[in-house]
Amino acid sequence: MKSLSELTCLVVDNGLFVEIAVTLARTYKKVYYTVPGWKSGFPKMNDSKIGTGLENIEVVSGIFGDHFDDIDLFVFPDLYFGDEQEHLVKLGKTVWGARHGDRLEMYREEMKDLLVDLGMPVANYEIIKGVAGLRKYLKENDDKWVKTNIHRGTFETFHSPTYKLVEPRIDEIEYSLGAFKYITEFIVEDNLKDMIEIGTDGYTIDGQRPTVGLTGYEIKDLSYLGVFKAYDDLPEPLVRFDNLMEPVFKKYGYRGFYSSEIRCGKDHEPYMIDFCSRAASPPNELYQEFYTNLAEIIWQGANGVLVDPEPIAKYGCEVLIHCPWADKNFAPIDFPPEYRQNIKLRHACKINERYYAIPQAVGLPEIGAVVGWGDTVEEAKDMVKEIAETVEGYYIEIPVESLDKADEQLEMARDYGLDFFE
Numbered sequence: 001m002k003s004l005s006e007l008t009c010l011v012v013d014n015g016l017f018v019e020i021a022v023t024l025a026r027t028y029k030k031v032y033y034t035v036p037g038w039k040s041g042f043p044k045m046n047d048s049k050i051g052t053g054l055e056n057i058e059v060v061s062g063i064f065g066d067h068f069d070d071i072d073l074f075v076f077p078d079l080y081f082g083d084e085q086e087h088l089v090k091l092g093k094t095v096w097g098a099r100h101g102d103r104l105e106m107y108r109e110e111m112k113d114l115l116v117d118l119g120m121p122v123a124n125y126e127i128i129k130g131v132a133g134l135r136k137y138l139k140e141n142d143d144k145w146v147k148t149n150i151h152r153g154t155f156e157t158f159h160s161p162t163y164k165l166v167e168p169r170i171d172e173i174e175y176s177l178g179a180f181k182y183i184t185e186f187i188v189e190d191n192l193k194d195m196i197e198i199g200t201d202g203y204t205i206d207g208q209r210p211t212v213g214l215t216g217y218e219i220k221d222l223s224y225l226g227v228f229k230a231y232d233d234l235p236e237p238l239v240r241f242d243n244l245m246e247p248v249f250k251k252y253g254y255r256g257f258y259s260s261e262i263r264c265g266k267d268h269e270p271y272m273i274d275f276c277s278r279a280a281s282p283p284n285e286l287y288q289e290f291y292t293n294l295a296e297i298i299w300q301g302a303n304g305v306l307v308d309p310e311p312i313a314k315y316g317c318e319v320l321i322h323c324p325w326a327d328k329n330f331a332p333i334d335f336p337p338e339y340r341q342n343i344k345l346r347h348a349c350k351i352n353e354r355y356y357a358i359p360q361a362v363g364l365p366e367i368g369a370v371v372g373w374g375d376t377v378e379e380a381k382d383m384v385k386e387i388a389e390t391v392e393g394y395y396i397e398i399p400v401e402s403l404d405k406a407d408e409q410l411e412m413a414r415d416y417g418l419d420f421f422e
Contacts, residue, residue: 009074012063013034015358051348084103096278128186144191197217217409225406255299314370321343326367326394333368334393345367
C-alpha cells in the first residue's frame with residue numbers, strides 16, 4: 001500500500017466540503033477537486049469554479065477526465081454520488097464514501113421504516129401530498145416540523161409553530177414548486193418537547209466503528225461543542241442507534257462519514273430524528289483539524305482498514321459563519337493568515353489573494369465556520385471567540401453567544417442522567 005505522501009486523491013463534492021480537499025492536500029502528494037453538478041445544457045461558472053485558488057488543490061471538470069488513471073483515492077464527503085461510487089468500486093478503485101447508504105438520509109420514510117424494524121422509537125408523522133394538503137394540515141395542527149425527500153435545494157427542514165407564522169414560507173414554497181406543488185410529498189413530524197438533542201459524529205468501515213471519537217451538542221445551524229472520549233463511556237441511548245446500524249452499514253459497504261441526531265428525554269428513549277449519510281456540518285469543519293490523522297483514517301478506511309482517530313485536544317468547539325448576503329452575491333471574507341486552518345469555508349474560492357464565498361441561491365446563510373480546541377471547554381470556546389473577532393466581511397455574523405445554549409444543553413443532560421462531558 002502506498003504511503004500517504006505518495007497518494008493522488010480526487011475529492012468529489014457539491015461545494016459544501018471543499019475544505020476537506022484543502023485539509024487532505026497538506027498530507028497527500030496531489031489533491032484534485034470537482035463539483036460534477038456544474039454541467040448542464042447552459043452551464044454557469046459558479047459551481048465549476050468552487051475551489052479555484054485554494055491552497056494546494058487543483059480544480060478539474062469531472063470524475064473521468066485525463067487525471068483519472070493517476071488517482072489512488074476517490075473521496076465523496078456528500079450525498080447523491082452512490083451510483084458513481086459503486087461504479088468506481090467495480091472498476092477496482094479505492095473509494096471513501098457511503099455508497100448507496102446515502103439513501104438513509106435522502107429517503108426519510110424509508111429510514112423510519114428501518115428504525116421500526118430495528119426496534120427504535122419513531123416520532124409520530126404524516127405524509128402529506130401537495131401544498132394545498134400541507135396548508136390544511138398545518139392550519140389544524142400546531143408545533144410541527146416539515147421536511148422533504150432528496151431535493152434539499154427546494155426547501156430545508158423548518159418548524160411550524162402555527163400556520164399563521166409560517167404562511168409566508170408556504171407561499172414561497174408553493175411559488176418555487178410551480179406545477180410540482182400538486183404532487184410534492186411533505187413529511188410532517190411531531191415536535192419532541194422537553195428533550196435534548198445529542199448524537200454521534202463519526203465514520204464507519206463496513207459496519208465497524210472506531211473505539212473513540214468526537215461526540216457533542218449542536219445548537220442547530222449555529223454552533224457545536226464536543227468532547228473526545230471512548231464510545232463505551234457514552235450513555236447507552238446515545239449509541240443504541242449506532243450499534244443497531246452495524247449490519248446495515250455492512251450491507252451497503254459503507255466506508256465514510258455519518259452523523260446521527262438523537263432526541264432524548266428523561267425516559268432515555270432515543271428518537272433518531274435525522275440521519276446524515278455524509279460529513280455533517282457541523283462538526284466536519286472541526287474534525288478536519290481535531291483529528292490529526294484524518295488523511296490516514298480516510299485512506300486506510302477506503303481500503304477496508306479501521307483506524308482510530310488521534311485528537312489534538314480533549315474538547316472541540318465550532319461556530320458557523322453566517323452571511324445572508326452571500327446567498328445571491330459574492331461575499332469576500334478577510335482574516336489573518338495565521339488563522340487559516342481554523343477557518344473553514346463553504347463554496348469557496350480565492351481570487352487575487354482574497355477569499356470569497358460563491359453564491360448558491362438556495363436560501364442558506366451559512367458560509368463556513370470557525371473552529372477551536374483545548375484541554376478544557378473554556379479553552380476551546382476562548383480560541384473560537386478570539387479568532388471570530390478577527391473575521392471581517394460585509395453582513396457577516398458569527399454567533400459565538402450561541403455557545404451559551406450549549407451550556408444549557410449540558411445542564412439539561414445532567415438533569416436527565418445523559419451527561420457525557422464529565
